[in-house]
Amino acid sequence: MSPVLAGVLQLLALIAALALAYVPLGDYMAKVYSSDKHWRVEKWIYKGIGANPNTEMRWPAYLRGVLAFSAVGVLFLYLLQRLQGHLPGSLGFAAIDPDQAFNTAASFVTNTNWQSYYGEQAMGHVVQTGGLAVQNFVSAAVGIAVAVALVRGFSRSRTGELGNFWADLVRGTVRILLPLSVVAAIVLVACGAIQNFSGIHSVGQFMGGSQQWNGGAVASQEAIKEVGTNGGGYFNANSAHPFENPTPFSNLFEIFLLLVIPFALTRTFGRMVGSLRQGYAILATMATIWLGFIALMMWTEFAHHGPAFQIAGGAMEGKENRFGVGASSIFAVSTTLTSTGAVDSFHSSFTGLGGGITILGMQLGEIAPGGTGSGLYGMLIMAVIAVFIAGLMVGRTPEYLGKKIGTREIKFAACYILITPALVLVFTAAAMTLPTPGHSMTNSGAHGFSEILYAYTSGANNNGSAFAGLNADTQWFNSTIGIAMLLGRFLPMVFVLALAGSLAEQKPVPATAGTLRTEKPLFTGLLVGAILIITGLTYFPALALGPLAEGLAS
DSSP states (O other), X not given: OOHHHHHHHHHHHHHHHHHHHHHHHHHHHHHHHHOOOOOHHHHHHHHHHTOOTTOOOBHHHHHHHHHHHHHHXXXXXXXXXXXXXXXXXXXXXXXXXXXXXXXXXXXXHTTOOOOSSOHHHHOOHIIIXXXXXXXXXXXXXXXXXHHHHHHHHHHOOSOOBOOOHHHHHHHIXXXXXXXXXXXXXXXXXXXXXXXXXXXXXXXXXXXXXXXXXXXXXXXXXXXXXXXXXXXXOSSTTGGGSTTTOOSHHHHHHHHHHHHHHHHHHHHHHHHHHTOHHHHHHHHHHHHHHHHHHHHHHHHHHHOOOSHHHHHHTSOOTTBOTTTHXXXXXXXXXXXXXXXXXXXXXXXXXXXXXXXXXXXXXXXXXXXXXXXXXXXXXXXXXXXXXXXXXXXHHHTSOOEETTEEOOHHHXXXXXXXXXXXXXXXXXXXXXXXXXXXXXXXXXXXXXXXXXXXXXHHHHHHTTOOOOOSSBOOXXXXXXXXXXXXXXXXXXXXXXXXHHHHHHHHHSOOOOOOTTSOOTTSHHHHHHHHHHHHHHHHHHHHXXXXXXXXXXXXXX
């Protein structure tokens, strides 16, 4: 079987699996966030944290809950790392340095999971399981909660209430993320992923010395890492490591896990707003971009430009022989179009244009299908922009889902789409201008610029994957990427929740003959075009200096 055919068959199998899970998971999540009943374990949690899950919140109160919970998470994870040397199960590892502890705390609380350390050489069992894995659950649940609040803004009228953050947080964790992760962890263990709390041990003699590995609760952390679109690996090699991702089947299964909730949330959206067709339109937009990027990535990575590529069947440098070019291309596109950041190959070793595709995937805002929750609310913001553009074309007040998109709403949406590019471009420019950050670059020229651009794109968009080749464990990068992650996560949430509150206060507008049918293929095409044009106009100069220049020169 040719490598190209193998890649296409894996893609078809993945699409089939996602299609089978779409309806039941999407409907289940809609029921979870629409129910007025609380499980007994949830009542215990509410009592423990002193929250009343039945109290409706307006958007400022909902936002305060998000920010307060996340701030406590950053502080807790920071202290856990700083005290690691005094904790049991530390495997003899010392406390994490302050700048790296800040970066890691910000990374995992923001669902970014950027890592400037070697996981197997820095973090003990307590930090990995009690700190990082816990944040993998709750940071994903926060993202879904914010998305659900925005959906309620569209579905409700004449009220500013968006639900209860604490109820949404707990339900997302207990009813959705935890059950899926348990099942996924069992499958990964069956595939060969390790799950233990063993210490450091030697595994053989290599080059006159012994190779040492430490064990850990890898399968369970790998499961929520993918299900919650987190991305932080137990080992430095991430999902290219055989302890995390042993077989081609586990590789395809992990891709399925990181895509299933973001895609299924479009069904949840359709259910909650009372129109499944609206959910299908958003799904079609996400799927069109995702499939288009996979096709482009496979083309760039399978293209035979020389005898080495011909013999290998494609650009195999930096890719695992277990997975090949096709599966690695699917994984790379899926992880950068979501906020996962897990990698089963080194993106720095992709072709020049292939590396550019991974960067562009993040720069779209990770909305196809995006992260758990963040992908849906990011795509809905782009839908608001698209109907506004359509309204300008025909000279009438734009409407979306029966809500008028006025000056206030479009300001919130505009601020949302401007924040992340500003962070990426300003920090990239500063890093390229100042002398010290440039010392961390392994490569010079266009590829070196791509390393810097990728790092800040990954951090500000809360992706977390790395281009490789950049030494990010410096005070400059730990501090600036940490700031970019925090601002890139929570500033957009401010405008999402403000928009949700503004929409919820409106009364529904009846559809007329002049209303744009946002459930039709025409709107899907408009939305795809708006996303690509806005991203292109924003990032094209930076891309031209990095991956495009490298790709055209090769």
